[in-house]
Amino acid sequence: MLLLVLALTPFLRLNQRLLINVGFFLAAIASFFAAVAGFWSVADGMMTQVILPIGLPDLPFHLRIDLLSGYFLVVVGLLAFFVSIYSIGYVKGFLGQRSVTHLVVFYVLFLAGMFLVVLADDALFFLIAWEMMAASSYFLVLYEDERVENRRAAFLYLVVAHVGAIAILLSFGVLAGLTTGFSGFQNYTFDAMRAAHLPPELATLAFLLAFFGFSAKAGVIPLHIWLPEAHPVAPSNVSALMSGVMLKTAIYGIVRVVFDLIRTFPWWWGATVLVFGLVSAVMGVLYALMQHDLKRLLAYHSVENIGIILIGIGLAMIFTSFNMSLLAALALIAGLYHTMNHAMFKGLLFMGAGSVLHATNERNMEEMGGLIRFMPWTAVFFLIGCISISALPPFNGFVSEWLTYQAFLLSPALPSPLLNLMIPLGAALLALTSALAAACFVKAFGVTFLGHHRGHHGGHIHETGWSMRLGMLLAALACLGLGIFPTYMIKWMDPLAEKLVGGKIAASASGLGWMWLTPIAAERASYSAPLAFMGILTVVVVTYLLLHARPGAIRRAPLWDCGFEKITSRMQYTATSFAMPLRRIFGFLFSIKEHVRQPASASHPAFPDRIHYHLRVRDRFWTWMYQPVIDASFWLSRRIGRMQQGRIQIYLIYSFITILVLLIFSR
C-alpha cells in the first residue's frame, strides 16, 4: 500500500514544462492502483498496519488500511484516476500562458495528501497529511494568481481551513490526552483512542470540536463560505478533485471519529448532524439556483450534497444510539454510497464545466447557449452528470437518495415520539432538495447547452481533445454503473457497515435477485434499475421503429416568431429569469437587491429604448456571521496597531515591562 503513495514522490522531479503527459499519466496510474488496493481491502476485509520510523523522535508515523480507509481510498483513487486523464488535455490549455510546473507539483502533492489522510492511523500523521492537502490545494487555488478574486478566495480558504484544523487538533487532543491524563505522548495513535473510555461530557466536547473542524472542510452551512469562492477560481481539474473528493476526506474524518474512535454516543449527536445536513442540503441548493456562474453553481451543489451525505450519517447515528443496527447499516450505506456517487457526478460536472471554460473562456452562463451543437460529446457527458445529481433514475444519484428515503421511512420504528414526528419533516426537506436540484440542472444544462448562442464568439468554439473526453466518459460510465448495479455495490460495502455499526443488509438487499434492490425486505420496498432502464429503452426503441416504418419526412423550418420581425438570441430565457419564480418564493432567505432603471425615451414615454436591470443576490450568512467577525478583527488590529510607534525606545520599554512581569510571575 505504502509503495503506491511513495511512488507519487518521483513526480516531483519531473519538472520539465512539457512533461504534463508523463506527470498526469503517472498520477493516473498511481491513483488507479490506490483504488484497486482499496477495493481489495474492502472486498477481503483485510487490515494492514505499517509503522514508519520517520517523523519526530519516539513518535513514528502509523499507517493502516482497514475497511473504512479502503473505501475512501477507492472514492479518492477512482476520481483521481479519471481527473488525471482529463488533466493531460486540460492543463495543455495553460501552455504558453504560464508555467505549469508548480501546478503539476502541487497537484501530485495534493493527491498524496488525500491518500495519506485516509491511511493515517495516528493523530500526528493525520494532521500532517491534512495540512499537506490543505496547503497544496491553497496553492492550486492560487494558480492564476494575477486576479484579485483568486487571491481573495485562496486567502479565505486558507483561513477557514485552518480554523477547522485547529478544532480537529483540539479534538484529537481531548481524545488522546484523556487516555493518559495528559502525562505522556504515547497515546496519539488511533488504536489508543479506540481503547480509551471517555467520560460522556468530554466525549461530547471531542465530538463537537471534530464536527466543527471537519464541517469547515466539508463546507457545511454556515461554514460553507469559502467553497463558492475557491472552487470556481481554481483550475477545473483541481475543482473537480476539491469538490469531488477533498470534501469527502472530511466525511471520512467524521465517520472515523464517531463510529470508530468514540463508538458510544447519545441520540442528539445524530440529530445535530442530521439538522446541519438538512440545512446544508436545502440552503445549498437554493443558493445554487441563484447563481449564473457555472462553476459557482456547482460549488453550491457540493454544499447540498455534503448535506445529503450528512443526513445519511446522522440517521445512522440516531439508529445506532438506539441499538437498531440493521437500520443504522441502511442509513450508513446510504450516506457512504452517496459519498461515492457525489465524487463521480460532481467530478464529471466540473470536468464538463472545465471543457466549456476551455472552449469558450467563459464561466458566465448568460454568455453561453447552444453549445450542444459545438460540443456534442461534452454535452452528453454533462447531461449524464445533471441527471445523476438531480437524483433521477436510472443513474447513481437516485439510488443513494432512495436508500436515504427508505431509512427515513423506517424511522417510525424508533422508540421516541419526538423523533417519530420530526424525522419525516426531514424526509420532506430532502424531497424539496432533490426537486430543486432538478430545477437547477434544467437551468444549468438548458441555458448552457441548449437554445441559441448568446455570446460573441460563435465560430471559435470547438469540441475538446481525446483525453478530456476520455476522462469524462469514464466518470459518466461510473455514474451509470453505480446506478444500475447497486446490489453488487452494497454487497461489496456490507462488511464496512457491519464493522462500524454491527448490522448488515446485503442479504436482504438482494433478496429477490441481483436485479432488485430491496433494502430491508421485498414487501417493504423495491427498486430495480436494470428493469426500469431496459423497459423504458425497449418501449422507446419499439415506438421509434413503429413510427419510422412509414417513411415520414421531417421538415426543418425557422422558428415561429409570433409575427415579430426577427427572433434574437437575447429573447431567450436566461439563467436569471429561469430562477425568478423560485427567487420570489424563497426570497426571504437571501439578501436580494433588485434595481430597475428605465431612462425616458426620446421618441415616446411608453416605449423605452433600453432598460437597465441590476440584481445582486448575497449570502445572508456573510452579513450575519462573517462581517461582524471581520469588523471586529479589524477594530482589534487597529487598536493594537496604536502600540506600534516605530520608535526603538518605546519597543525597549515594552520588552523591559514584559521581562519584569515574567520575573514577578515565574519567581
Place this chain on the structure above:
Amino acid sequence: MSIDPFIIEILQVAALLIVAPVFTGWIKMVKCWFQGRTSPSLFQPWRDILKLFSKDVTLAENASWIFRFTPYLVFGISVMAGGIIPILSMDLPLSATADVIALVALFSIARFFTALAGMDIGTAFGGMGASREMTIASLAEPAMLMAVFAVSLVGKSTSLSQMAIVISEGHSLLRPSLVFALLAFILITLAETGRIPVDNPATHLELTMIHEAMILEYSGRHLALIEWASMMKLFLFAVLGIASFVPWGIPRNGELFSVAIALLVLLFKLAGIGVVLVLIETGLAKMRIFRITEFLGSAFLFATIGMMSYFMLE
C-alpha cells in the same frame, strides 16, 4: 381459470393505452354537460392522436437530439409506469420494479426532459414553461413525499402492491390519516397533471401556459406521443390514487373472472373520478402563479396532519 401474470401485465398496458384517451374524453364530455355545451364524442382524443400520427413533422432549425428524443422517452416512461401500478391485478411481474418513490422519480425524469426540450428551441415560451413547471414540481415534491409517508405508515410498505393489499384488508375507509393523505394527494394530482386551478390544459394563452408552453413547438408524431403520454399521466395518477386509497375490487391474483370484474370496477371508479375532477375544475378559477405556493403548501399541511394523526389516533 387463472391467467398467467405476464398476460395480465400485457392486458394492463393495453388497457392503459386504450382507456387513457377515453378517460380524457370522458372528462371533456362531463365538463361540457356541466357548462351547458354540446360535447364532442367520447373518442375525440383518439381521433386527434390518430390524426397527428399521420402528419409530417415540422422541426425548428436549431432543434437538437434532445428535442426529438424527449417524446419517445416521455411515452416510454408512461407505458413503463402502467406496468408497475396494480390496475387489474396485484400480482404483477413488474410490480417490484419500483415502489411509489421510484415511480414518482420516473415521472420526474419525464418532466426533466420535457423542460429541457422546452429550452432547446430557444424561444421565450419554452423557457418560461420550463421554469414554471420545475418551480411547481419542486413545491409539489415535498407534499407528495409526505403523502407517501402517511400512506406507507398504514400500509407498512412503499411497494404499491403491498400497500394495496394491506389497505384492502383493512376495514374502514375512514382512517383519519388516509383521509388527510387523500386530500393532499388530490391537490398534488391537480398540480402534477396540470389541471385547473394550477394550469389549464385547454389554454394557449401566452402568459398563463405552463405545460403547453414547453411543448408549443412540437408537431406530428412527436406531438401525438406527448399528448398521449400526458393523457396516460392523468390516467396513471387516477389509478395510483385508486391503488393506494380505494383498492377494493383489484384482485389478488389473476382469476379470469375477477380480472374481468376488476376491469368493470375500474371503469366505474374512473367515471366517478372524472366527475369529481370536473366538479373541481368548473368550481374553481385558475390561480395566479404565485398563489400556487399556498395551494401546495396546504397539500403539504394536509399530508403532515395525516402523518401526525396516525401517530396520535391510530
